[in-house]
Amino acid sequence: MTATVTSTSAQPAPAGITFPEGFVWGAATASYQIEGAAREDGRGPSIWDTFSRTPGKVHAGHTGDIACDHYHRYAEDVAMMADLGLASYRFSIAWPRIQPDGTGPVNVRGLDFYDRLTDELLGKGIDPVVTLYHWDLPQTLEDRGGWAVRETAEAFAEYAQIVHRRLGDRIGTWTTLNEPWCSAYLGYGSGIHAPGVQDPAKAFKAAHHLNLAHGLAARALRAAGAKNISITLNPCEVSPLDPANPADVQAARLIDGVANRIFFDPMLKGAYPADVLEHIARITDLDHIKDGDEAIINAPIDLLGINFYTPSYVTAKPGAPGALDYPGSQGIAFRPPVGPVTDMGWQIEPASLTRLLNRIHRDYPGTALLITENGAAYPEGPTEGGEVHDLRRIEYIDAHLRACHDALAAGVDLRGYFAWSLMDNFEWAEGYAKRFGIVHVDYTTQQRVLKDSAKWYREVIRRNGLE
Numbered sequence: 047m048t049a050t051v052t053s054t055s056a057q058p059a060p061a062g063i064t065f066p067e068g069f070v071w072g073a074a075t076a077s078y079q080i081e082g083a084a085r086e087d088g089r090g091p092s093i094w095d096t097f098s099r100t101p102g103k104v105h106a107g108h109t110g111d112i113a114c115d116h117y118h119r120y121a122e123d124v125a126m127m128a129d130l131g132l133a134s135y136r137f138s139i140a141w142p143r144i145q146p147d148g149t150g151p152v153n154v155r156g157l158d159f160y161d162r163l164t165d166e167l168l169g170k171g172i173d174p175v176v177t178l179y180h181w182d183l184p185q186t187l188e189d190r191g192g193w194a195v196r197e198t199a200e201a202f203a204e205y206a207q208i209v210h211r212r213l214g215d216r217i218g219t220w221t222t223l224n225e226p227w228c229s230a231y232l233g234y235g236s237g238i239h240a241p242g243v244q245d246p247a248k249a250f251k252a253a254h255h256l257n258l259a260h261g262l263a264a265r266a267l268r269a270a271g272a273k274n275i276s277i278t279l280n281p282c283e284v285s286p287l288d289p290a291n292p293a294d295v296q297a298a299r300l301i302d303g304v305a306n307r308i309f310f311d312p313m314l315k316g317a318y319p320a321d322v323l324e325h326i327a328r329i330t331d332l333d334h335i336k337d338g339d340e341a342i343i344n345a346p347i348d349l350l351g352i353n354f355y356t357p358s359y360v361t362a363k364p365g366a367p368g369a370l371d372y373p374g375s376q377g378i379a380f381r382p383p384v385g386p387v388t389d390m391g392w393q394i395e396p397a398s399l400t401r402l403l404n405r406i407h408r409d410y411p412g413t414a415l416l417i418t419e420n421g422a423a424y425p426e427g428p429t430e431g432g433e434v435h436d437l438r439r440i441e442y443i444d445a446h447l448r449a450c451h452d453a454l455a456a457g458v459d460l461r462g463y464f465a466w467s468l469m470d471n472f473e474w475a476e477g478y479a480k481r482f483g484i485v486h487v488d489y490t491t492q493q494r495v496l497k498d499s500a501k502w503y504r505e506v507i508r509r510n511g512l513e
């Protein structure tokens with residue numbers, strides 16, 4: 047028997063899907079990107095204040111001095127989150143608000159702000175998911191060596207406990223670090239992020255000290271009674287350009303080691319992989335990795351946050367300079383993006399997210415996952431009628447949610463999805479030039495306007511799925 051298929055459009059719409067009951071719908075931001083109030087209530091300077099003031103480092107000399115002025119407008123912003131129906135909000139705490147010098151005296155007014163924000167969220171039924179470090183290291187700690195020295199990891203554990211003492215009675219989920227890959231390799235490898243250092247040995251030392259910081263803080267939080275402990279990584283979904291070419295396969299393995307297994311393995315298996323240690327040893331000695339460190343880094347976690355935007359394809363290319371943010375990658379070339387890209391120039395390939403989630407599930411079984419960031423930069427702003435028609439963002443998120451659903455169907459323990467970002471904000475080296483928000487921000491008036499994607503996301507949340 048043959049079925050007759052009728053279709054009103056050239057491309058049939060994909061089938062509707064529903065997410066598991068209790069799937070967490072959220073949106074994410076980070077302190078330096080939205081708060082502003084950079085010199086208020088005792089906040090000390092961070093490496094991003096210094097970096098954004100260094101000529102040539104950030105697009106058009108933009109800084110986070112004012113950003114989205116969220117420090118003053120948090121109540122309005124939380125009301126907007128409630129209007130969208132968010133179950134959860136992921137934000138980060140600015141270490142220099144809590145300890146202006148990175149160690150020592152606590153600035154109570156800084157804690158007061160996050161206390162107010164937490165209560166505002168809870169009052170609206172929104173679950174706060176806290177990230178303790180989203181890149182705004184107190185400048186004083188950088189002056190003493192930053193993530194390239196061990197003392198910074200120890201200071202971080204102390205800071206984590208200070209925040210937990212104040213908010214631990216109301217905050218369930220504690221994320222230690224956001225994307226240590228960026229802190230280590232963009233901060234100390236390519237230097238395109240603060241503190242702007244280009245030194246491959248320091249980049250690897252930073253990676254280890256970030257791992258250690260996570261482990262020390264996770265242990266301390268657990269001892270203090272924290273229930274849900276996590277870290278957010280941004281794994282590189284890397285494939286060999288030609289899977290039949292052993293040199294390309296080897297190139298992809300090297301990048302996977304430097305970008306992924308250097309974090310995953312000590313955290314989830316308790317040891318650095320031998321090939322990764324050999325690679326680091328080609329660039330610096332291993333004295334910074336002390337006996338017992340890997341056991342600390344292996345502190346149990348309850349959730350692993352995954353930030354995902356775009357895949358990578360690599361090929362072996364003798365003589366290629368390599369990428370400074372993958373130290374020691376000489377002889378490897380990254381394929382330029384193919385097909386549609388976002389305003390960041392990032393390739394769009396939703397199936398690569400499914401591959402990544404399946405891989406983590408396979409290689410690190412028993413790990414509960416959360417998409418802590420996913421989204422796209424597009425420039426669309428308000429029309430004369432005040433609406434923002436950002437159809438491409440809707441398509442991007444829709445496709446990536448379907449990719450998440452495919453992973454769920456394959457058995458991946460995926461607990462939720464956070465859109466990056468709740469609102470347009472300071473996009474690091476790109477300043478305010480790139481807009482990731484589902485809410486538009488007019489930086490002159492600070493007016494927030496829901497983009498079409500925000501209205502669409504509200505419906506996704508309401509129906510717990512896609513049409």
Ligand code: FCB
Pocket residue numbers: 076079224225228280353419466473474482
């Ligand atoms: C991630 C960061 C986040 C934002 C997005 C676009 O790497 O965690 O702050 O900049 O990229």
